[in-house]
Amino acid sequence: MMSMDLMTFLDMGGYARFVWPAYGVSLFSLLAILIFSLRSLKAREREFEALKSQRRGDRA
Amino acid sequence: MKIANAIFPWAAGLAVLLFAVGLPIALVTSPPDYQQGETVRILYLHVPAAVMGEMIYYAMASGSAAYLIWRHPMAGLVAKASAPVGAMFTALCLICGMLWGEPMWGTFWVWDARLTSTLIMFFIYLGYIALGDAFEDPERGDRAAAILALVGVVNVPIIKFSVNWWNTLHQPASLSLTKSNMSGEMLLPLFLMMGAYGMFYVTVLVIRVRSELLAAKIRNARMSQIAGNEAAQAIG
Amino acid sequence: MSMTRKRRRLYFVMLGLLGLGAGTALVLTAFQDNIVFFFSPTEVAERHVTPDQRIRIGGLVEKGSVQKNGENISFSLTDLSKTMTVQYKGLLPDLFREGQGIVAEGRVDPSGVFIANEIMAKHDEKYMPREVADALKKSGRWKEGEPMPGDIRPGNAVSDGLKPTSETPVTPVAPAAPAAPQP
Known part of the structure; x- marks a missing residue:
């Protein structure tokens, strides 16, 4: 059973279909760009390390 | 980059803290507006996103100017790393604004000066990103994009003052340095969310600049590798 | 070099x-x-708009002028110097109320009545909790659709709804003491 308070909170005074998508899309976008940026950094770090060790291998 | 590394943990920590404090206030404890009711909560996302969209544009334009004039490579990287974040905030500003406009104004979208100039800024961001990747020679792409960023900078003050210069459906600013038309209980979540968005930008910017730096290093390493191979073949 | x-x-x-x-x-x-997104009733009068022109007009909904007959609504739109009658059929935005700034899109019919097919409400850039608004109204220092206390420039009620209020020295209202007199 959901409490009355939670129901009124989720209802947002009848504006639920505007308020919640706004928060949803904002949080989703922020998380998405953060994760995307971190993953691309990690990928480039790996690529750079691979290049460096390859060079060391070449020289040896 | 040393400065960036030093501020990174602070910016990231502050962003988490400001979101943790600001979101519950924005969503739960702050009061509904006497006219807008609960939809005022959308403003706590829309206004900070708008401010960030414009601020990041100025950062991108300054970085582009320093890159064009002094060939400052780091400034160019900051501009390049900022663009997608600025585009995202501008898109969020538009989306949240539409979600507020439909119930309050009675329409998702109108072609008034404020909304139109904001949409133009979004397109300039997209153009900047596209132009940077459009050339074989990355440096030429960077330069073309930087010129576009500088050309587009005239649009940003137009966004700001559009509501004062022309009749628009969009309301004029409620906040300035000298006046406020907003009660303190609503200013608090607004400022907290602005701070959170600002710190979030700094955090993501450092990550993206690191990534761009590495990409440049990888490019250079590849170039010298190719050059080295060719030299080796010539000798062999 | x-x-x-x-x-x-x-x-x-x-x-x-x-x-x-x-x-x-x-x-x-x-x-x-x-x-320019809309014209004021004064500008419409000056421009001699013909009935085939689709235009937008903006102004304040005059107090006590709203008449509802089912979905048919009529009200007076004023910029405080000229007033136009607006007729509209349909749903109104949530911010629509008397004294509020609105923008209507439609045509001026030959008798000078504005036939709107879309109505948009303007927000007046004021943000406060209901209790604060009520307290301000009760103490008689502010009425809805009017400038906030502290704003005494003449004719500002129009610009308030339509144009920037520019240097309006409105103090943020302290909710703890809403009835406290403002300087």
């Missing part, structure tokens, strides 16, 4: 920006009328 080249690039960029700014200003002035 390189110093002068950098300086030349700097001047070049600055000159370019200056020219760009001037060009933009010229274009914006030239298109002034097209950028």
Whole structure:
């Protein structure tokens, strides 16, 4: 059973279909760009390390 | 980059803290507006996103100017790393604004000066990103994009003052340095969310600049590798 | 050598920006009328708008003028110097109320009545909790659709709904003591 308070909170005074998508899309976008940026950094770090060790291998 | 590394943990920590404090206030404890009711909560996302969209544009334009004039490579990287974040905030500003406009104004979208100039800024961001990747020679792409960023900078003050210069459906600013038309209980979540968005930008910017730096290093390493191979073949 | 080249690039960029700014200003002035989103009833009267022209008019909904007959709504729209009757059939936005600034899109019929097919409400850039608004109204220091206390410039009720209030020294209302007299 959901409490009355939670129901009124989720209802947002009848504006639920505007308020919640706004928060949803904002949080989703922020998380998405953060994760995307971190993953691309990690990928480039790996690529750079691979290049460096390859060079060391070449020289040896 | 040393400065960036030093501020990174602070910016990231502050962003988490400001979101943790600001979101519950924005969503739960702050009061509904006497006219807008609960939809005022959308403003706590829309206004900070708008401010960030414009601020990041100025950062991108300054970085582009320093890159064009002094060939400052780091400034160019900051501009390049900022663009997608600025585009995202501008898109969020538009989306949240539409979600507020439909119930309050009675329409998702109108072609008034404020909304139109904001949409133009979004397109300039997209153009900047596209132009940077459009050339074989990355440096030429960077330069073309930087010129576009500088050309587009005239649009940003137009966004700001559009509501004062022309009749628009969009309301004029409620906040300035000298006046406020907003009660303190609503200013608090607004400022907290602005701070959170600002710190979030700094955090993501450092990550993206690191990534761009590495990409440049990888490019250079590849170039010298190719050059080295060719030299080796010539000798062999 | 390189110093002068950098300086030349700097001047070049600055000159370019200056020219760009001037060009933009010229274009914006030239298109002034097209950028304006709506006209006031006074401007409509001055312009002799013909019934085939679709226009937008903006103003304040006059107090006590709203008449609802099912979905048919009629009200007076005023800029405090001229007033127009507006007729509309349909749903109204949530911010629509008497004293509120609105924008209506439609045509002026030959008798001078504005037949709207869309109504949009303008927000008045004021944000406060209901209790604060009630307290202000109760103490008689502010009425809905009017400038906030502290704003005493004449004729500001119009600009309040339609145009920037510019230097309106409205103090943020302290909710703890809403009835406290403001300076």
